[in-house]
Amino acid sequence: MPAPHGVNYRIWAPLSRTIELEVFESGQKRRSVSLLNDTFGFFYGLDIHGRAGNLFKFRLDDGQSLPDLASDWPHRPKPALNQAVRSTAVGGRDVSYDDFSSSWELRPFA
Numbered sequence: 111m112p113a114p115h116g117v118n119y120r121i122w123a124p125l126s127r128t129i130e131l132e133v134f135e136s137g138q139k140r141r142s143v144s145l146l147n148d149t150f151g152f153f154y155g156l157d158i159h160g161r162a163g164n165l166f167k168f169r170l171d172d173g174q175s176l177p178d179l180a181s182d183w184p185h186r187p188k189p190a191l192n193q194a195v196r197s198t199a200v201g202g203r204d205v206s207y208d209d210f211s212s213s214w215e216l217r218p219f220a
Contacts, residue, residue, distance in 0.1 A: 117160030117194045119143070121178055124151025127171045133157055134165040134191060142169070165191040 119131050131143040145153035145168075157164070167190060169175045177192045 116156050116158040117162070117164065118154070118156050119145065119166070120152060120154040121145070121168055122150075122152050123168075123170070126153070129153040129171070130169045131155060131157060132167050132169055132175060133160060134167075160194060162194055164194045166194060167191055 121129065123129055126147075129145045129147075131145055132139055133141050133143065141157070141159065143155050143157045145155040147153045167175050167177045175190075177190055
């Protein structure tokens with residue numbers, strides 16, 4: 111979700127201890143952002159250099175790098191990456207869980 115200065119990221123991964131955001135531009139990894147966690151299993155953070163259009167994935171504490179399977183809008187340009195979008199640019203309305211709930215499979219982030 112784009113913020114006034116950068117992009118906010120959030121993911122639910124209750125079995126993970128740490129998660130890092132990996133941001134790609136022009137096909138190359140440009141930066142990593144360590145996400146903070148709360149007591150409910152959510153990880154969140156702000157990429158202050160982020161912008162709509164950045165490609166990203168999450169690196170789990172076991173070393174796996176995975177896309178956010180619940181974030182598939184617009185279609186991923188590469189199967190292993192997601193794209194940050196400005197929610198107001200998606201049909202002029204905010205994007206909600208219901209927009210994705212029928213199109214993604216549950217995969218535990220452990």
